[in-house]
Amino acid sequence: MAEPMRIRASMAGDKVEVKVLMNHEMETGQRKDNAGNIVPAHFIQQVNATHNGKAVLSAQWGPSVSKNPFMHFRFKGGKPGEKVAITWTDNKGDRRTDETTIVA
Amino acid sequence: MASMRWREQRRQILKAGAGGSVLALAFAAGLITPEQVLAQQGWNKNAFDTKSFGDAVKALGGAASTETKGVLINAPDIAENGMVVPISVTSNLPKTESIAILIEKNPSVLSSVFEFPDGTDPFIVSRVKMAQTSNVYALVKADGKYFHAVKDIKVTLGGCGG
Numbered sequence: 229m230a231e232p233m234r235i236r237a238s239m240a241g242d243k244v245e246v247k248v249l250m251n252h253e254m255e256t257g258q259r260k261d262n263a264g265n266i267v268p269a270h271f272i273q274q275v276n277a278t279h280n281g282k283a284v285l286s287a288q289w290g291p292s293v294s295k296n297p298f299m300h301f302r303f304k305g306g307k308p309g310e311k312v313a314i315t316w317t318d319n320k321g322d323r324r325t326d327e328t329t330i331v332a
Numbered sequence: 333m334a335s336m337r338w339r340e341q342r343r344q345i346l347k348a349g350a351g352g353s354v355l356a357l358a359f360a361a362g363l364i365t366p367e368q369v370l371a372q373q374g375w376n377k378n379a380f381d382t383k384s385f386g387d388a389v390k391a392l393g394g395a396a397s398t399e400t401k402g403v404l405i406n407a408p409d410i411a412e413n414g415m416v417v418p419i420s421v422t423s424n425l426p427k428t429e430s431i432a433i434l435i436e437k438n439p440s441v442l443s444s445v446f447e448f449p450d451g452t453d454p455f456i457v458s459r460v461k462m463a464q465t466s467n468v469y470a471l472v473k474a475d476g477k478y479f480h481a482v483k484d485i486k487v488t489l490g491g492c493g494g
Contacts, residue, residue, distance in 0.1 A: 283449050284451070284452050285447070285448065285449075286446075286447045287444055288379075288445045289443070290440045290442055291440050291461075292438050292442075292443040292460055292461045292462075293458060293461070294415060294416045294417075297458070298418075299456070299457065299458055300420075300456070301452065301457075302455055303452040304451045
C-alpha cells in the first residue's frame with residue numbers, strides 16, 4: 229500500500245495501452261492466520277483512471293481480485309507527453325494516486 | 333454479528349471523510365444505512381455479496397443475461413495458480429458500457445465491474461483469485477441490456493487461502 233503503482237502508458241497505433249501493477253494485500257476476509265483468527269478484509273473497492281483529468285476507466289472491485297492487482301486497458305485520444313493517472317480507494321478508506329507520462 | 337459490522341462500517345465511512353456532506357449528516361442522523369452510503373460513493377455492496385451469477389446480474393441492475401459469441405474471454409483452460417488467474421475480456425458488442433468478471437464457485441462471486449467511457453476500448457485484463465475449478469463469466473452491459481460469455485477454468489491449487 230505504501231509502494232507506488234507501476235504504470236506504463238504507451239502508444240499502440242492511435243491508442244494508448246495502459247498497464248498497471250498495484251501494491252495491495254487484497255485480503256478477502258476469508259483467510260485465517262496461524263492462531264485461527266480471521267484476517268480482516270482489506271481490499272481495493274474503487275479504481276479510477278484519467279487522461280489529462282478526463283475519466284478513461286472506472287471500476288469497482290471485490291476481494292477476489294488477486295493480491296498486487298494487475299490491470300490492462302486501452303483508450304483513444306492520448307499522445308506522448310500527456311498524463312495518465314490512476315487512483316484506488318480501499319475498504320478502509322485508504323487511497324492512493326499515481327501518475328505516468330504516455331510514451332511513444 | 334450484524335450490529336458490530338454496522339458499527340465498523342460507520343467507523344470506516346466516517347474515517348473515509350464523508351465529512352461535512354449532506355450524506356454524512358443523513359448518515360449520522362441514522363436516516364440511511366452504511367450500505368446506502370457506500371452505494372452513493374460508488375461501491376455496490378449488494379452486488380459484491382451475491383452468491384450466484386443470476387443474483388449478481390440482478391444486483392447490477394439487469395433482469396437476465398443472454399449468452400453471446402460477441403464477448404470473448406481469453407484465459408487459461410487450467411490455472412497453474414488459483415491465486416493469480418489472468419482473465420482477458422473483449423466485447424465486440426456495440427455500445428458496450430461495462431464488463432464484469434464473475435467466478436461462479438468463489439465465496440465472492442462478483443470479482444470486478446469495469447465501466448468504459450466513450451473512447452476507451454471495451455477490453456480489460458484483470459487477475460483474479462479462484463477458490464476451485466469454476467465457470468468464469470464475463471458479463472457485458474451493452475445498449476442497456478446484459479450479455480455474457482462463460483468459460484470453465486480448472487484450478488489445481490485454490491486461491492482464496494482457505
